[in-house]
Amino acid sequence: FGGGGGFGQQTRSRGARAFKGQNYETEVDLSLQEAYTGTSRMLRSSKGEQLKINIKPGVADGQTLRLAGKGGEGSGGGPNGDILIRVKILPDPNFIRKGDDLYKDQQVNLYTALLGGDIEVNTMSGTIKMKLPPETQNGSNLRLRGKGFPRYGKTDEHGDLYLKIQVQLPKGLSDKEKDLLRQLAELRK
Template sequence: MDYKDYYKALGVDKKATNDQIKKAYRKLARQYHPDVNPNNAEAERKFKEINEAHEVLSDEDKRRKYDELGADWQRYQHAGAGRGQAQGGFDWSQYQQAGGGGFESFGDDGNFSDFFSNIFGSMGGRGGSRAGAGQDYQAELELTLEDAYRGGPRTLNVNGKSLRITIKPGVEDGQTIRLRDQGAPGRNGGPNGSLYITLRVLPDARYARLGNDLTQEVQVPLYRALLGGEQVVDTLSGSVKINIKPETQNGTRLRLRGKGFPVYNKEGESGDLYLHLTVQLPQRLTDQEKDLIRQLAALRND
């Protein structure tokens, strides 16, 4: 039976903290989840592998037992015992569960490898099994920019179950929300897993977002740019009037304080909205308009 390197499976160092292990697991679980990779046997294999690694490394007792096994395994290899022969020559007996002694069985052994079951529990021996947390679920939810701005209730289906959640204003693309107890059922009375929802905020044709600030392109008629005046601009919080100064140049940037995106989890705080003014040249000029422009050009010696 081959030794399984659970640290390598999660891409973490052997001195990794519990938080580092959890972070690596969540990232890989999202990448290889069956819902993201339908009918992909390799992704399914990888998903089971990282779940098995997380099952061991996230538990203090199981991780200690696994590290002891790893140290003995290295000594066995360094002694040359594995050269030219199968690694099955390693003495597993001191780590195997026998007759309910040692480590107790847990989980659905059908989801784990022979290596796992041989060290941490007998196949099918559940009489003395201990509790374990259920598997975490992963899901994605698409939002428009306006949805992310306003927040509010949303409904999504996960594993055949309809869930109603409330999105807080100001969420960002890629942000993850955790719902406790909405994952797989716990084993033998253990707690349910969690549901991690990754939010995908769709691009918007009107606004560009950078953090909590927004940028908007605004076209200003030539005559208003030259002579000044008021102009109505649409924002995510409603229409506002802005003052165009006389002789406003093409490319001028205006800042509207507090008209950007809400700051997540900080009620009453918002970013700013930056208006990029583009002077719009008139089209389909009449003969009279052309004559007036020629007169203006002559006056300015252009």
């Protein structure tokens, strides 16, 4: 019966198994402006090696970036682990980010809100002028297309900027101004 399929004839070589090295995790804090424009940071590996990480414009809060092969050493011929960098974007006093859109309060004086006119708007990329329509109501929202955050990996695409209009009432009115406002109030009756 010499078919070769009997017990004890099968051999398997057992060499060292290859294991991927350990991944290391760290966190990096960025301002909203740094997340908008992109930036770089220097990190130190577990071996003391200086590593430069380039962070693209549009990176999101909580996003994880990977430096492949820069973590713990693999064993048995396995690959090195990675360094995983979690991005934390710090709060900004002027803007709130939701996805690739930005939101901010825009102060407007009473007269410009009533009569319309040019206003200056601070965006993440600089100051722009825009026309405010007449009779703009307090609390109304205006959308500026393409003035929001860049889409990660697609710097030619941007979200929108939403302005919430905050009408500022004048203070310290003169007697003449008060008289004119009373006359205006009479006209509106």
